[in-house]
Amino acid sequence: MALVSEFLGQLTLGFGGVSIKREARFPTVVPAPDFDPEKDASWIDTAIKTKGVDEHIIIDILTKRTYTQRRDIAFEYERKAKKDIVTALKGALSGSLENVIMGLMKSTAQYDAFELRASVKGLGTDEESLIEMVCSRSNEELLEIKKVYRDVFKKDLEKDVAGDTSGDFAKLLLALVEAKRDDPSNVVDYEKIDSDARALYEAGVKRKGTDVATWITIFSERSVPHLQKVFERYKNYSPYDIKDSIRKEVKGDLEKSFLTLVECFENKQLYFASKLNEAMKGKGVKEKVVNRIIISRCEIDLLKIRKEFKKQFSKSLYATIVEHTRGDYQRALLNLCGGDD
Known part of the structure; x- marks a missing residue:
């Protein structure tokens, strides 16, 4: 047994006696x-x-x-x-x-934990998978993943990430894995919004070299609604929007991570829809990416991802799966997709 x-x-449902606030769900797989x-x-x-x-x-x-x-x-x-x-x-x-x-046959948290383990073990690191999962998961999801990771692999996710990445990229991922992001508040703190927007500008575009530590703190600890307002306010200080500023200031995996965070803060379901579209363009399908998104999100928000997919690409996710997959694999994905739009 x-x-x-x-x-x-x-x-x-909770960790260390602390209850965790669950986000609204938009699943395609229901009881x-x-x-x-x-x-x-x-x-x-x-x-x-x-x-x-x-x-x-x-x-x-x-x-x-x-x-x-x-x-x-x-x-x-x-x-x-x-x-x-x-x-x-x-x-x-x-x-x-x-x-x-x-x-x-795994829970969502267990599936994510196994995918993260696969991305850091052995020779080489699957940075794309690591960035996608760490940057897109909520506090609730990350806390569950870390618990499962420790239970199954007898290791701390933080230690494995630290051992397989380096520099500011490692520091950002570790800050995110700590799951210290503020919960959304009903009170809008305009002073803090302005202060964070100015701090991002002064740590990056305004100076020679980038104070990445300041960026990491703000990106990893502030609530998503707060950051959305910070990025809007940021335009009052910088001649570039936050995405262009990231592209100018940092490169490589660190750039990809910050950009992924911004895309998820702006519209997480659109981010996943774009990843699915990219994975099913041209010849061949990036099955690993398609599987990871559809399996990990089918009981969370795949219904919203489907709607964003249709809105952004003028075709349904269902039709795209039909076009690019075959046989039993196609049947399984279509069932998980849950219908056409």
């Missing part, structure tokens, strides 16, 4: 009505044992259940079949479909 206990270990985990487990067992494996049944059950429901299915499967459902699925599936299904 190791798998079941691992699943149950993901149900965390299935009339849910019967015992029946679902039986269907999956039959599908795995079928000669040639019935992938459609596996897909249509697991992509149309929430993680909590999948956990219940796993419990029933293990109880009846006396074996681990993840091991059974891994043995029955392969390739792109296996990657999606294996991702779905």
